[in-house]
Amino acid sequence: MGPYLAVVNPVLWEIGHVAWFHEYWTLRHAAGHTPLIERCDRLWDSSAVPHATRWHLDLPDRTGTRGYMADVLARQQQMLGRGVDDATCYFYDLSVRHEDMHVEALTYMRQKVLRGGCWATSARIARPAYRNFFTLDRSDVFAGFRTCAM
Numbered sequence: 286m287g288p289y290l291a292v293v294n295p296v297l298w299e300i301g302h303v304a305w306f307h308e309y310w311t312l313r314h315a316a317g318h319t320p321l322i323e324r325c326d327r328l329w330d331s332s333a334v335p336h337a338t339r340w341h342l343d344l345p346d347r348t349g350t351r352g353y354m355a356d357v358l359a360r361q362q363q364m365l366g367r368g369v370d371d372a373t374c375y376f377y378d379l380s381v382r383h384e385d386m387h388v389e390a391l392t393y394m395r396q397k398v399l400r401g402g403c404w405a406t407s408a409r410i411a412r413p414a415y416r417n418f419f420t421l422d423r424s425d426v427f428a429g430f431r432t433c434a435m
């Protein structure tokens with residue numbers, strides 16, 4: 286999961302939260318489905334799960350989280366294949382825009398690499414005494430997701 290950082294979420298939590306948001310608004314709120322995972326609101330509802338506790342939740346592992354994401358997407362595709370009205374489209378649009386915001390957050394996270402860099406950071410630029418921070422124009426640096434270790 287990686288160490289606690291006040292300015293980012295754990296990646297595993299973040300991607301599960303994005304899937305949860307899609308499920309919550311498009312499948313449950315707009316279409317009346319029941320939750321795909323019974324405890325999903327206790328895991329990924331950002332209004333109910335304080336930031337500091339996101340490192341200590343009993344989250345599904347990476348395979349489980351990816352499976353949840355795939356299940357949500359498959360159900361959305363089924364719903365969209367049948368056609369949805371404008372009111373429902375609003376919730377798909379909301380979820381996609383929310384996902385875009387989290388992609389920006391993931392980009393931000395990518396730059397928050399721990400001391401020494403990640404497995405792919407060149408020894409030439411790894412700095413063991415402090416956090417590496419490289420701007421996006423440094424295309425020669427692979428920052429990876431070391432802080433969030435999926």
Ligand SMILES: [Fe+2]
Nearest residue numbers: 302306331383
């Ligand atoms: Fe969110």
